[in-house]
Amino acid sequence: SYVLTQPPSVSVAPGQTARITCGGHNIGINSVQWYQQHPGQAPLLVLYDNSDRPSGIPERFSGSNLDNTATLTISMVEVGDEAVYYCQVWHSNSDSRVFGGGTKLTVV
Amino acid sequence: VQLVESGGGLVKAGGSLRLSCAASAFTFKDYYMSWIRQVPGKGLEWIAYISGSGKTTDYADSVKGRFAVSRDNAKNSLSLHLNSLRDEDTAIYYCARSSWEAWYFDLWGRGTLVTVSS
Numbered sequence: 470s471y472v473l474t475q476p477p478s479v480s481v482a483p484g485q486t487a488r489i490t491c492g493g494h495n496i497g498i499n500s501v502q503w504y505q506q507h508p509g510q511a512p513l514l515v516l517y518d519n520s521d522r523p524s525g526i527p528e529r530f531s532g533s534n535l536d537n538t539a540t541l542t543i544s545m546v547e548v549g550d551e552a553v554y555y556c557q558v559w560h561s562n563s564d565s566r567v568f569g570g571g572t573k574l575t576v577v
Numbered sequence: 578v579q580l581v582e583s584g585g586g587l588v589k590a591g592g593s594l595r596l597s598c599a600a601s602a603f604t605f606k607d608y609y610m611s612w613i614r615q616v617p618g619k620g621l622e623w624i625a626y627i628s629g630s631g632k633t634t635d636y637a638d639s640v641k642g643r644f645a646v647s648r649d650n651a652k653n654s655l656s657l658h659l660n661s662l663r664d665e666d667t668a669i670y671y672c673a674r675s676s677w678e679a680w681y682f683d684l685w686g687r688g689t690l691v692t693v694s695s
Binding site for chain 2: 500502504510511512513514517518523555557559564565566567568569570571
């Protein structure tokens with residue numbers, strides 16, 4: 470089965486830029502989504518199709534996807550961005566919908 | 578626009594349970610819908626989807642043959658029947674509105690907790 474690998478944690482100071490990676494074999498040929506989950510809440514879609522933002526998601530959230538790594542970039546990080554972020558792909562070869570293990574973003 | 582799950586609870590291993598998801602404020606029949614679960618404190622696992630018409634379904638290998646997803650478009654309702662439950666099925670179960678063929682999930686409910694005891 471297809472595996473997505475995320476770092477367990479990323480730390481960033483308020484106002485700085487956070488980058489969260491998602492590694493997978495040839496992930497660049499897949500469409501990658503990113504979800505934000507605050508403690509005790511349901512996940513929220515923040516990016517789809519690599520870099521598209523749903524309505525209501527700030528422009529501070531952006532994404533890229535190339536070769537074996539997809540990246541979620543959050544600029545001008547705010548305290549409220551502290552959450553766990555999950556990447557997800559629909560791996561067409563195996564027709565599986567796969568999530569990464571999640572990255573806890575800490576704003577310190 | 579919201580999804581509200583219900584039906585979770587404590588069940589013995591080998592038992593069955595039916596989860597429901599009530600949708601509101603969007604054209605339910607136009608969307609694929611999915612179930613996704615999360616062991617508390619752990620990651621997310623997609624487990625099933627159903628097409629807008631209900632004619633097409635698919636399941637993760639971990640639940641195939643044990644779980645069944647269905648929908649009632651007249652009632653804006655989604656269901657998940659859980660059978661032959663195992664300890665490892667203990668999780669929060671979320672229903673999620675899905676894109677075509679469920680390649681992403683753009684609206685989630687708050688989830689309902691299923692606890693399987695042996």
